[in-house]
Amino acid sequence: MRRIASLLIAAVTLFSVLLMPGRAQAQDELKNTDPDKYYILLDLRNQIVTVFERDESGEYTKVVRRFLCASGRTDVDEADPEDEATPTPRGIWKIGGRERFGKFANFSSSYARYWVQIVGSIYFHSILFTKRDINAMNRQAFNDMGNKVSHGCVRLYVEDARWLYYYACPGTTIEISASEPSQRDLKRALKTKLSFSDYNAFQKTIVDETDELPNPRVWVTVEGARLRKGSGSAFDSVARLQVGDELEVLIESEVWVKVRYGKKEGYVLRGHISYQQGVMDTRPDADVLKTTEWLYAEPSLDATQLVKAPARVSVQVLETTEDGWKKIVYQNVTGYVKPNRIVKDWGVIIEGYEPQAVEP
Structure with missing residues (x-):
């Protein structure tokens, strides 16, 4: 898949489809602004994140970094009928926005450093904290590293989350796979040998070089x-x-x-x-995806799957085939989605439409 991705990225025309703000989608300056520089593989089987860079042939084979992670929970308590798994969603996605030290809006006392969006409410982020304070790291979350325990997000050691925060810019491709070969030795090697006390002291030294920029x-x-x-x-x-x-x-x-x-x-x-x-800068009759969908290289389920686009995202429709497939542009990827997957709803204005004044 990484070979296919490198060829596809080289083939597409890089242009912005949506009228998004001119910022770098974060409140800190990025250290990398090229979304094609890296390709990220999240290996759910081994709980390993690998960051690749292109080799001399343009393929993503050069390993830049590897991280241990803790992804979404897949086991359920069979004695509890209300217990539900919260797996990290598989597929090929595009990295989104970031936050330096965020709170989980759906949970009362959970925070994390260095959020990087994968899709929807699924993020890379650090080990959990009980307050927005580097002195409040959660011991259990530290011990859980390398296991499938989260609500779907992907937890990382603080230093690894910080690296992704600055270098995995919006639009970077991430592939989430559950079918990679076993790598027990590598997983063991990536797990820190520090005790909780020592690691907690270490992570407090991980700081940012500048103050955050003002939020938009x-x-x-x-x-x-x-x-x-x-x-x-x-x-x-x-x-x-x-x-x-x-x-x-x-x-x-x-x-x-x-x-x-x-x-x-x-x-x-x-x-x-x-x-x-x-x-x-939005309109009530924009073309948006009804559900999360794969973009295919051709209008066929047998064609190469290019990337997944989230439900309710605004897209540009280029054409419709005789059997109802829509050729669309999502981010910098052009592909086809299955019939009856595009609806009219509130979404961002596509280039070519003039913004309308808000009625008082």
Whole structure:
């Protein structure tokens, strides 16, 4: 798959489809801004993350870094009928926004350093903390490294999460696989030999070179937009928003944006906000994906799967085949999605449409 990815990336035209803000989708300066520089493989079987760089032939074979991780829980308690697995979603995704030290909006006392979005509410981030404080690292989370224990996110040692935070820029490709060969020795080698006490002291020395940049602001453009505990309509509502409400952006994203509203943190649909006060940069009849879908190289289920695009993301439709497949552009990838997967809904304005003034 890495060979296919390198050829596909070389073949596509790199251009921005959506009118997104001109920032680097984070509140810290990136140390890498080329989304094609690295290819990330998350090996669920061995709980190993490998970062590849291109070799002389343009293929992603050069190993840059390897991390131990703790991904989503797959085992369930058979005695508890309400217990559910929370696996990390497999597929090929595009890295999204970032946050330096974030709070889990859906949990009361859980925080982590160096968030990097994989898709939706699934992130790379550090070992857990009980407060937004480097002195509050969670001992159990440290002991759990190398096991499938999370709610779907991918936990890393702090130093590894920090590296991804600065070098895996938005648009970087990540492949999540459960079919890699066993690598027990490598997994054992990647696990820290430090005790909790020693590692806790070490991680406190991991600091950033500069202060965070100011968070961007957005304004609500749809009356009754909901602030939710997670990136999806199924999550509980935190607040009902009104047109003109100002929000502080914590993690920029193409579908659900993590924001702060007063003292509350949560997620708001990208189609319900604007980065320009008083100006609509979204529209109610945008082309958006109804569900999370693969983009295929050709209009056939037998064709190469290029990348997965999340539900409710805005896309550009180029053409429709006779049997209903849609040829679309998502990020910098052109491919086909199955019939009846595109609907009209609130989404970002595609190039070629003029922004409309917000009605008072």
